[in-house]
Amino acid sequence: MRSSRVAGQPRYAVVAQALTEDILSGRYSVGAILPSEHALCTQFDISRHTTREALRRLQALGLVTRRAGVGTQVKSNHIAQRYVQVGDTISDLYQYAKDMVLNVLEMTDIEADADAAALLGCSKGQAWSKLRGVRVTDGGDEVVALMDAYIARTYRGVLGDIDGADLPIWSLIESRYGVVPAEVRQQISATTLSRAEAENLSAREGDPALRITRHYLTEALDVYEVAISLYPAERFTYSNTLRIEHLASVS
Amino acid sequence: MRSSRVAGQPRYAVVAQALTEDILSGRYSVGAILPSEHALCTQFDISRHTTREALRRLQALGLVTRRAGVGTQVKSNHIAQRYVQVGDTISDLYQYAKDMVLNVLEMTDIEADADAAALLGCSKGQAWSKLRGVRVTDGGDEVVALMDAYIARTYRGVLGDIDGADLPIWSLIESRYGVVPAEVRQQISATTLSRAEAENLSAREGDPALRITRHYLTEALDVYEVAISLYPAERFTYSNTLRIEHLASVS
């Protein structure tokens, strides 16, 4: 009978380790097809069940994909170490909205001119709605941010929900249309307040401020909302935690 | 003989779906132990192999954990939608370092006083090294950022590698010590340049700037490096893309 363990490791782990090393070292290059399950069974003198358990590990590591009728194909020659934004789901992006409401100052329907099209990442002439508002603390006594937002005409129905809302606009769109942002692109820069911006924020012209621009994209990578927020320096700090994602080890 | 399929779905998928619904609906609450594999086998009239495949799916969704001798425990009652920082590995955090080198202005060994301990998240009196430097474009003709960095004394060996390096300090630590940041905490705020800062940056006192503070933590959540970078507003924009992570469906 075959010994079921080698060096205290399960047999499938030994096989997974060997195959992993072969892939990382380039002996099986990306795109190549690994030996079939049957071939691996004889090569390592193990049952098909054990072979499949080993290949399952490689799959979990993102090294291979498997398809019936084709085989096990090498997809990557390195073990990805991804960083994940922590916090339950997307709530870190809420941070600015907690205990705050958005008061709308003005709202207009627009068709994208050249400048807007460049900002929105869409073609000229597309139909959007634009709004300007301020985020104020729940009591309404302190203005935290001035926000310009662009919303694709498809989701125009949320415009009525926005004034006084304590949620971000993308969240209102999710509630009403069931559309979740598949991708969020942020840009953060420092700037100084113009005269008009300072007035809306009860601040002084020339004060330093943080500008955060967020593009919200659908699964098809179409931009459907853009929000540009302006925070006077002392009223807001953006913070962010990334945690390494440990993929299951092969050992 | 039992039919191997129901409604075109594999049997394990049917079971996984049923169990998932039971968990999401709260019939099995968080912390509860699911019926044993044997119990599920008789309950659904399936083999243990099929039961285990179904439970594997729940595990992949992050709904349960399994331990020999204990059982299958419910860990979550919702399917997480995590956002992942895109880009290969951690390279988005490189962005500021591409084609730039760090010129060290001064380096000192310190022991954390109250202020430093608060900043570093360590206890008073701990041994650190502190350095100040500027990131300049590769030609050396333009200063992009002024940086203060604190490095735990354990990794003091990298100090000699830093001057002229075109990599972030954490990367130098990784090369020399094999330590990868398990968690990175970032804080981004707007500020204005002090007189001394402006001189180092060839800018004017009072100019707006972006301040990015990053804490790098080990797996044990010990802070081992802190970097505080100051970027004059027009010289840098922080950007960031989060993408939703689709976990495998149970069906």
Place this chain on the structure above:
DNA sequence: CGCTATTTGTGCGTATGTATC
């Protein structure tokens, strides 16, 4: 403390279904 019962983990054998070429 050791013993036992329970539960999951590992491993083998076999058969059939489904996808691809």
Place this chain on the structure above:
DNA sequence: GGATACATACGCACAAATAGC
């Protein structure tokens, strides 16, 4: 259709981890 490869599914046995007596 046939050959090949992975997917699903049944069965069995023993090992390892855990909890409770």
